[in-house]
Amino acid sequence: xxxxxxxxxxxxxxxxxxxxxxxxxxxxxxxxxxxxxxxxxxxxxxxxxxxxxxxxxxxxxxxxxxxxxxxxxxxxxxxxxxxxxxxxxxxxxxxxxxxxxxxxxxxxxxxxxxx
Amino acid sequence: xxxxxxxxxxxxxxxxxxxxxxxxxxxxxxxxxxxxxxxxxxxxxxxxxxxxxxxxxxxxxxxxxxxxxxxxxxxxxxxxxxxxxxxxxxxxxxxxxxxxxxxxxxxxxxxxxxxxxxxxxxxxxxxxxxxxxxxxxxxxxxxxxxxxxxxxxxxxxxxxxxxxxxxxxxxxxxxxxxxxxxxxxxxxxxxxxxxxxxxxxxxxxxxxxxxxxxxxxxxxxxxxxxxxxxxxxxxxxxxxxxxxxxxxxxxxxxxxxxxxxxxxxxxxxxxxxxxxxxxxxxxxxxxxxxxxxxxxxxxxxxxxxxxxxxxxxxxxxxxxxxxxxxxxxxxxxxxxxxxxxxxxxxxxxxxxxxxxxxxxxxxxxxxxxxxxxxxxxxxxxxxxxxxxxxxxxxxxxxxxxxxxxxxxxxxxxxxxxxxxxxxxxxxxxxxxxxxxxxxxxxxxxxxxxxxxxxxxxxxxxxxxxxxxx
Numbered sequence: 001x002x003x004x005x006x007x008x009x010x011x012x013x014x015x016x017x018x019x020x021x022x023x024x025x026x027x028x029x030x031x032x033x034x035x036x037x038x039x040x041x042x043x044x045x046x047x048x049x050x051x052x053x054x055x056x057x058x059x060x061x062x063x064x065x066x067x068x069x070x071x072x073x074x075x076x077x078x079x080x081x082x083x084x085x086x087x088x089x090x091x092x093x094x095x096x097x098x099x100x101x102x103x104x105x106x107x108x109x110x111x112x113x114x115x
Numbered sequence: 116x117x118x119x120x121x122x123x124x125x126x127x128x129x130x131x132x133x134x135x136x137x138x139x140x141x142x143x144x145x146x147x148x149x150x151x152x153x154x155x156x157x158x159x160x161x162x163x164x165x166x167x168x169x170x171x172x173x174x175x176x177x178x179x180x181x182x183x184x185x186x187x188x189x190x191x192x193x194x195x196x197x198x199x200x201x202x203x204x205x206x207x208x209x210x211x212x213x214x215x216x217x218x219x220x221x222x223x224x225x226x227x228x229x230x231x232x233x234x235x236x237x238x239x240x241x242x243x244x245x246x247x248x249x250x251x252x253x254x255x256x257x258x259x260x261x262x263x264x265x266x267x268x269x270x271x272x273x274x275x276x277x278x279x280x281x282x283x284x285x286x287x288x289x290x291x292x293x294x295x296x297x298x299x300x301x302x303x304x305x306x307x308x309x310x311x312x313x314x315x316x317x318x319x320x321x322x323x324x325x326x327x328x329x330x331x332x333x334x335x336x337x338x339x340x341x342x343x344x345x346x347x348x349x350x351x352x353x354x355x356x357x358x359x360x361x362x363x364x365x366x367x368x369x370x371x372x373x374x375x376x377x378x379x380x381x382x383x384x385x386x387x388x389x390x391x392x393x394x395x396x397x398x399x400x401x402x403x404x405x406x407x408x409x410x411x412x413x414x415x416x417x418x419x420x421x422x423x424x425x426x427x428x429x430x431x432x433x434x435x436x437x438x439x440x441x442x443x444x445x446x447x448x449x450x451x452x453x454x455x456x457x458x459x460x461x462x463x464x465x466x467x468x469x470x471x472x473x474x475x476x477x478x479x480x481x482x483x484x485x486x487x488x489x490x491x492x493x494x495x496x497x498x499x500x501x502x503x504x505x506x507x508x509x510x511x512x513x514x515x516x517x518x519x520x521x522x523x524x525x526x527x528x529x530x531x532x533x534x535x536x537x538x539x540x541x542x543x544x545x546x547x548x549x550x551x552x553x554x555x556x557x558x559x560x561x562x563x564x565x566x567x568x569x570x571x572x573x574x575x576x577x578x579x580x581x582x583x584x
Contacts, residue, residue, distance in 0.1 A: 011244070018233065027233060034240045041244065045251045073250070076199055080243055083206045087236055090210060094217055094229050101222045113226055113304040 003044045010037035023105045024098065028091050035084045039077045046073030125571070125581050127196070136260040140582055142196035145567025149418060150193045150328050152564065153425040154320045156549075158186045160542035161312040164433050167538040168311060168440060178218060178310075185211035185316065189324040196582055198246045198256045198337070205242065205292070205325055209235050212321055216309045227308035231301040238291035238298075245284035249337065252277050259582035262337050262575060274346035278338070282350050285333050286357070293326020295391060296360040299384050303368070306383065307376035307445075311436020314376060318383045319429030323421055327390055330354075331572060339575045340401040347402040354395030359498055361388030366505040370512045375435050375445040375520070378512060379428065385505065386424045386471065392502060393417025393486040396493050397572070407573065409492055415561075415569045416485030422565075423478040423553055427467040430546035434464040437535045437543065438520070442528040447516070452525035456532040459540045461521045463547040468513040470550045473506050478553035 014037055017030030051069035095105070102110050125144040132138070143151075162182065169175055188208025195201040213235060217228025250256055252275055253264040269275065274282075287298065294302040302322070306314045334340070334354070340347045365385025372378035397413035400406070437460045438453065439445045454461040470477035473484075483506055490499040534540070553560065571578065 011240075015237070018237070024229065031233065031236045031240075034237065038240050038244045038247065042247045045247060072256070073247070076247070076250075079199070079203060083203065083239075086210055087206070087232070087239075090213060091229075091232055091236075094213075094225060094232065097217075097220055098225050098229060101225060110222075110226055113223060113230070113308075 004041065007037050007041040007044065010040065013037075022107050024095050024107050024110070025105055027107070028088070028095065031091070032084070032088060035080070035087075039080055039084075042073045042077045042080070046070040127582055134584075136255055136257050136583065139200050140196035140257065140259075141194045142578075142582055143194055144578065144581065145564075145569070145571035146328070146331070146418075147193050147571075149422060149564055149568040150320075150324050151190065153422050154186065154189045154193065154324055157319045157425055157429050157546075158182075158316065160545060161315050161429065161433070164315075164436070164539050164542045165310075165312045167536050168436055171440075172218065172310065174218075178215070181211045181215050181218075182313075182316075184208075185215065185321070189320065192324055192329060196258055198249060198258055198261065198333070200256075201329060201332075202239070202242055202246055205329065206239055208321065208325055209239065209292070212313075212317060215313045216305045216317070218310055218313070219308065224308045227301075227304040231305040234291055234298075234301040238288040241284045241288035241291070245281040245288065248277055248281035248284070252281070257582065258332070258337050259579040262339055263579050263583070265337065266339055266575075266579075269344060269346070272344055274338075274344060279346055279349075282334070282338055282346075283353075285330065286350070286353055289326050289330035289333070290357055291326075293322050293330065293387055293391070294361075294384055295326075295357045295387065296364040296384060299361070299364070302384060303377055303380045306380035306432075307374060311376075311432055311439065314379075314435070315429035315432035318379065318432055319425045322383065322387060323390070323425060327387065327394070327421060330391075331394055334398065335572050336575050336578050340398045344402070348399065351395055351399035351402045354391055354398060355495070355498065358388045358391035358395050359501055361385060362392065362502060362505045363388075366508040366512075370508060370515070372512075373447045375438070375447055375450075375516070376432070378447075378516065379431050379435060382471070382509065382512070383424075383428055385509065386420070386428065389483060389486055389502065390417050390421045390424065392498070393420060393482075393489065394572075396486075396490050396495065396498075400493050401573070405493065409489060411569055411573055412485060413489035413493065414572050415565055416482055416489050418568050418572075419553075419561075419565055420479075420482035420486060423470070423482050423550070426546055426549045426553065427470045427479065430463060430467040430543060430550065431471070433539075433543050433546070434460055434467065437539055438464075438532075440539075441532040441535055444528050447519045449527045450520045450529055451523040451527060452521075452529050453532065454521040455525050456529055457534045459534055460543065463540070463543040465517060465521060466547045466550055468516055470554070472510040472513040474510070476551075476554055478550055478557075481554060481557060 014030045014034030048069045052067050054068040128141040130139040188204050191204030213232040217224050253261040255261050291298040369381035393413050394417035397410040400410040470479040473480045
């Protein structure tokens, strides 16, 4: 249970970083922290103490079957890491273009649109 | 292609031959067909419009690739029968749309794209968190299987706190994608900054397929309102509150805008509020065990407004693009008398504005009427009064659009304006015909497209049976 709370804390840290920091690079770091918090959460869902890889062979005993970990969350995390990479690449490229236009990373100086 | 699916019975395709709870299923039921038609028809018309409009931009191959990626992502979201698969397609469509919003690579576009991207990423994180939680509780990612699991474990009773947390995160994530107030901050920047065909796609179908559709699918077909549990009443109430806030804030903010596209963007927030109001009222009636026919009426109103809004809002954004190209500005203070210089654009803008404002013979009137009647009959009189008042506000700001831009003496940039090329106005005329057609031909369209979609939302159990066999 504590692990889940730690994931939630990490998520909130990311959100705080995103909201409170003015530097757009730090905002991106906040997003990445949030993504990793969720990845960590997904991995903890599938965690099993003393688990083994779920490969069934002819010699697999019932005791070993009990110790199999759930492979699905790991597959999800792999996919979500790749998606996170794509998002991150696009975000960084936007930041580079913003820096070229304004010569600063400070959101309060960049921001002209009123929302 | 999507039109071929009209009237066909619901279908399931099991990817790679793995049957439902094990493999990923692609599901096509009434609701899917409705969204597929909206997405693909509007995408097709926007691409035709882009052929001429996008000439001024460079990197057109990238533009069309991103456009296709966005359309593919939306189609994937709509047909997916698996929660994680839905998330992946949602990300595909979102990432393509972030890049498209920033496509102009000027200061404004980049800033709007960056904001949209930050908020969109937060939404994605929320959705992924909720997907993980649903998996932890039910042990499956297949929507039908998860729905069966939730119904058997919590049917009629209070839900597990973890599931409620997941529902809250889903509402937040999809609410952000659908730009419901208070998650709307990205939309009024992103929509005006994008090229006009992209604004039309974003307002017309992206916020609906990624936001409203996904929310409906998850709430109705995974969490389920049929069980009449106290938790589903809470979820339905939240949907109604979000929609009322959107209607009020979107409408009031739109009045004060002088940038045409910004006005349209705020108006989108308000109109998506109407869509969610219909669906939320329907959900609440189902969750409190009210009459099914009333719930059916409310949901029908919401879905009808969804498809109407897709038609007229994309038409309005395409018109704004035509006006911007002809005059070089979209500031309503500088424009006047466009009706004399650009008769076709002016006529389509007028038609769409009348339709969205809810003037009787057009489609917008009927859908708003159905939503408001259903809201009153469900006993939410105060909400209905707000909805009626804001319908008048909608009329007010579209009258302002017509008065300032279309009518009046020809002056300023309008003097040198010429009608845009047929490549641009033909899609606009087609959409205008659709706007009128939905209003007049409801008896034909309703039974073939809207009613299957409504029944799909009403009968969550049917969905489970369809996917799991």
